[in-house]
Amino acid sequence: MNIIEIENLTYSYPASPSPILKNISLQVEEGDFLAIVGNNGCGKSTFCKTLNGLIPHFIAGEFEGTVKVGGLNTLESDVGTLACKAGYVYQDFENQIVRPTVLDDASYACLNYAMEDYKERGREALSLCGLEGREEDYIWQLSGGQTHLLALAGAVSLRPDILILDEPIAQLDPGHADRIYGVLRELNETYGKTIIVIEHHTEYIADYCKHVMLMRDGGIAWKLPTDQALRRVEELESCNIFPPQVTIAAHQMKQEGRLPKDQPLPTTVEEGKEAFGMLRYQGPAAPEKTGETPGEPVVQFRDVFIAYRSVKGEDRVVFDRLNLEIRRGEKIALIGSNGAGKSTLMKLMVGLLKPGAGDILLDGESITKKRTENLSRKISLVYQNPEEMFIKDSIEADIAYAMQARHVEHYRERAQELLERFRLTELKGRDGRLLSGGQMRRASLAIGIALNPGILLLDEPTANLDIATRREIMGTLSDMKDITETVLIATHDMQLVCQWAQRIVVLCQGRVVADGTRDEIFGNKAVTDMVGIRPPEIFSMGQALHSQALCYTVEEFLQSFQEV
Amino acid sequence: METKMKKKLSENILDKFSIDFLRSQVLKNAYGNDDTVIAGLDPRILLVWYLFLGLVPWFVNNLWFLMACFLLVLVTTLLARVAGLVLLLFGVGVFTQTGYLLIVSFFFGGNASTVIPLLILTLKVATCSLASVTVFSGLDPDKLSNGLMWYGCPERLSFSISYAYRVLPMLMEEFQNILLSYRMRGNPPEHETFVGKVKYLIYQVKVVMHAFYPLMLNTAKRSRTTVEALEIKGYRYAAVNKTVKKMKLATLKVTYNDLLFLAVSFLWISLSLLASTLF
Numbered sequence: 047m048n049i050i051e052i053e054n055l056t057y058s059y060p061a062s063p064s065p066i067l068k069n070i071s072l073q074v075e076e077g078d079f080l081a082i083v084g085n086n087g088c089g090k091s092t093f094c095k096t097l098n099g100l101i102p103h104f105i106a107g108e109f110e111g112t113v114k115v116g117g118l119n120t121l122e123s124d125v126g127t128l129a130c131k132a133g134y135v136y137q138d139f140e141n142q143i144v145r146p147t148v149l150d151d152a153s154y155a156c157l158n159y160a161m162e163d164y165k166e167r168g169r170e171a172l173s174l175c176g177l178e179g180r181e182e183d184y185i186w187q188l189s190g191g192q193t194h195l196l197a198l199a200g201a202v203s204l205r206p207d208i209l210i211l212d213e214p215i216a217q218l219d220p221g222h223a224d225r226i227y228g229v230l231r232e233l234n235e236t237y238g239k240t241i242i243v244i245e246h247h248t249e250y251i252a253d254y255c256k257h258v259m260l261m262r263d264g265g266i267a268w269k270l271p272t273d274q275a276l277r278r279v280e281e282l283e284s285c286n287i288f289p290p291q292v293t294i295a296a297h298q299m300k301q302e303g304r305l306p307k308d309q310p311l312p313t314t315v316e317e318g319k320e321a322f323g324m325l326r327y328q329g330p331a332a333p334e335k336t337g338e339t340p341g342e343p344v345v346q347f348r349d350v351f352i353a354y355r356s357v358k359g360e361d362r363v364v365f366d367r368l369n370l371e372i373r374r375g376e377k378i379a380l381i382g383s384n385g386a387g388k389s390t391l392m393k394l395m396v397g398l399l400k401p402g403a404g405d406i407l408l409d410g411e412s413i414t415k416k417r418t419e420n421l422s423r424k425i426s427l428v429y430q431n432p433e434e435m436f437i438k439d440s441i442e443a444d445i446a447y448a449m450q451a452r453h454v455e456h457y458r459e460r461a462q463e464l465l466e467r468f469r470l471t472e473l474k475g476r477d478g479r480l481l482s483g484g485q486m487r488r489a490s491l492a493i494g495i496a497l498n499p500g501i502l503l504l505d506e507p508t509a510n511l512d513i514a515t516r517r518e519i520m521g522t523l524s525d526m527k528d529i530t531e532t533v534l535i536a537t538h539d540m541q542l543v544c545q546w547a548q549r550i551v552v553l554c555q556g557r558v559v560a561d562g563t564r565d566e567i568f569g570n571k572a573v574t575d576m577v578g579i580r581p582p583e584i585f586s587m588g589q590a591l592h593s594q595a596l597c598y599t600v601e602e603f604l605q606s607f608q609e610v
Numbered sequence: 611m612e613t614k615m616k617k618k619l620s621e622n623i624l625d626k627f628s629i630d631f632l633r634s635q636v637l638k639n640a641y642g643n644d645d646t647v648i649a650g651l652d653p654r655i656l657l658v659w660y661l662f663l664g665l666v667p668w669f670v671n672n673l674w675f676l677m678a679c680f681l682l683v684l685v686t687t688l689l690a691r692v693a694g695l696v697l698l699l700f701g702v703g704v705f706t707q708t709g710y711l712l713i714v715s716f717f718f719g720g721n722a723s724t725v726i727p728l729l730i731l732t733l734k735v736a737t738c739s740l741a742s743v744t745v746f747s748g749l750d751p752d753k754l755s756n757g758l759m760w761y762g763c764p765e766r767l768s769f770s771i772s773y774a775y776r777v778l779p780m781l782m783e784e785f786q787n788i789l790l791s792y793r794m795r796g797n798p799p800e801h802e803t804f805v806g807k808v809k810y811l812i813y814q815v816k817v818v819m820h821a822f823y824p825l826m827l828n829t830a831k832r833s834r835t836t837v838e839a840l841e842i843k844g845y846r847y848a849a850v851n852k853t854v855k856k857m858k859l860a861t862l863k864v865t866y867n868d869l870l871f872l873a874v875s876f877l878w879i880s881l882s883l884l885a886s887t888l889f
Contacts, residue, residue: 082667084834098842100838100841100842104838104841117670125842126844126847127843129842129843129844134842136835136838136839137834138832140780140840141832141833141835141836141839142835142836143774143776144776144836144839144840144843145776146641146750146751146752146772146775146776147638150752154843155842155843155844156846157848157854157857157858158843158851159844159847159848160848160851160852160857162853162857164857184636184641185776186779210736261822355630355631355634362788393790396794398790398793398794407877409649418793418794419793419794419796419797419798422794422795426794427794429791431787431789433824433828433831434784434788434791434824435791436824437788437791437792437795437821437823437824439823447795447796448795448796448797451795451796451797452797477827479824479827479828479831493795496795497795498630509751
């Protein structure tokens with residue numbers, strides 16, 4: 047039975063000249079797990095908002111065609127009725143939570159719709175979403191992943207047949223991401239909910255989803271079963287969607303004639319085992335670049351202790367006697383789960399937080415006595431959330447601000463140079479907040495290196511970006527290698543780690559649990575298991591074929607494995 | 611040695627009084643004391659109690675009565691475990707209103723005829739403020755808003771109270787980060803000399819004012835989602851639906867503790883009235 051039936055839907059936002067959704071017709075079967083993929087701005091989120099009636103009831107505009115959800119025509123029902131049919135979880139889910147305690151928020155919608163059993167519904171939703179036992183907690187006690195589960199519980203509590211999630215794992219570490227998808231699978235398989243996700247991570251699509259729908263320019267290009275969909279490598283890549291690395295590798299082999307033409311492309315590691323079964327491991331592609339020997343230490347943490355005040359009871363200790371040394375010229379990736387202390391470490395280095403005990407040395411001098419303002423020529427931090435770096439009303443003024451304040455000569459010319467370098471010249475008069483995700487990131491990087499700091503710290507530079515933008519930022523980071531000496535990136539993005547970093551520092555519960563090259567980190571199963579690191583898929587593929595294989599990119603994989 | 615100590619102390623105070631500190635105090639004030647005796651009381655009872663102690667002292671000039679009221683609210687404030695910052699603000703407030711006059715007149719030869727009226731005024735101000743502190747910071751915002759709703763305040767007001775507490779910590783964190791951006795990229799005047807210090811202060815005030823602009827824009831950006839989410843969650847339906855109101859208020863319950871609290875307060879005030887007629 048079809049739970050969603052759409053016929054000839056065309057919609058344009060108020061005051062917009064051209065429609066954003068064009069003549070869409072679609073049927074979704076009950077119990078489906080559907081992934082929607084597509085370029086930025088192709089109308090994915092807008093499309094999902096037509097399903098729960100926000101369009102056209104709350105957001106006006108020109109609406110044509112019919113949308114039937116669970117047998118109800120959205121034009122003839124109100125948002126409240128439709129909310130009980132289709133639940134929605136936003137990409138910026140923390141703004142969706144309006145109540146201070148967990149149970150309160152989960153049951154809030156049921157209370158508002160005057161359901162007598164609202165508390166039970168809230169409890170039930172929480173237990174479905176794996177938040178049992180957290181009912182009385184305050185929402186700021188939850189981690190990022192748990193907050194997302196709470197937003198999901200808030201939607202589940204109305205017992206809708208359909209759940210729609212907009213990029214559910216964009217901000218989460220792999221451990222939390224697996225958990226979210228685990229919960230979604232359970233809801234789908236055991237409770238028969240129809241699940242629709244907007245998702246860029248094709249590895250997750252391959253593992254969890256049943257169908258994939260590609261959107262292009264406001265229309266639906268196709269809807270296909272997952273494995274067939276992911277095999278359309280060229281078509282996906284032309285829309286800036288990157289199929290799983292296993293699929294890409296097989297696709298390239300096929301083109302080089304190394305795989306038989308009629309063999310279907312694998313989409314998961316399991317399928318890959320069969321498809322690549324006849325390949326033999328030839329040893330590492332190229333000896334790992336050791337790089338130039340790192341210079342003298344530039345930052346040293348000595349027995350650093352820091353704790354945050356907590357609302358109730360004991361202070362939360364983040365670091366207790368942390369020791370770490372960063373040398374000149376190193377390119378370091380800092381990894382660890384949400385809340386392991388990555389951002390705290392960075393804020394300590396720029397003097398925004400003062401250690402409770404211990405000392406931090408910058409170029410051999412203690413920074414605790416120095417003013418933050420004086421450190422910024424040597425070390426600079428780019429926040430995870432670029433919006434918080436825009437303090438002027440145009441990005442040009444933002445980039446120039448630090449140089450202007452320090453009376454740097456020719457600061458105007460230098461600002462122009464930076465705008466040019468980061469391809470922002472055409473946007474220079476715009477407010478940073480109004481740019482797209484990738485443009486915002488580039489602007490924040492330009493702001494970060496304006497003073498030519500010797501050390502650059504980047505907090506999650508690729509979080510919340512679609513894969514295409516992520517690639518672009520990774521390219522920008524590689525370009526920047528020659529102008530910034532020492533760079534430290536905190537990230538969950540293992541592809542970035544593998545392609546870019548020379549040294550990896552793993553934080554877990556406020557401790558450095560591992561520190562070394564990528565072979566030393568990813569090759570050490572004890573470490574990856576403890577911290578919940580999910581290596582790039584192609585690495586797992588290599589491992590599955592041969593336990594000695596350590597390949598981090600598709601190219602390395604293709605070189606390391608040859609036909610007999 | 612001593613100067614070093616002093617320096618350290620002054621550094622510490624400045625360090626403590628950061629946005630981070632304010633944020634933790636706001637949270638502590640709102641939710642950090644939900645297990646106290648006061649927090650367990652029914653908000654309706656507490657509001658009646660507050661109405662009495664917040665109004666009556668203004669019309670009575672009996673020293674015994676005022677003293678008793680003051681002691682009562684002092685005890686309830688202690689019971690409510692009010693956050694330090696609020697108490698500090700209270701102290702500063704009372705002192706700048708009338709307290710300083712009382713102390714000045716006491717030290718500069720004031721006699722009973724000047725000291726007593728000032729004492730009475732100070733007691734009145736202090737009693738009312740402490741009673742407010744007990745009720746508004748001892749109760750968590752949700753209970754308070756439910757209590758207000760029971761007395762017929764519009765649903766929007768009570769939602770605003772609890773929602774304000776929900777977003778305030780987020781706003782403060784964001785504000786803190788924006789200020790940190792200014793700190794990293796700005797270049798404040800040197801503040802070794804006295805003139806430098808004044809300039810530095812002016813600079814800081816300016817930065818705080820400038821920082822509001824990005825804060826507002828970021829908040830506006832965030833609130834798009836919140837507004838849509840509220841619509842989905844049926845906030846607009848609930849505001850006009852009588853059943854929902856009833857369900858919300860069904861959680862309010864007058865217990866044995868509430869009656870005990872009223873009885874003790876009543877007994878204590880009566881005793882003070884009795885004492886004032888005896889002496």
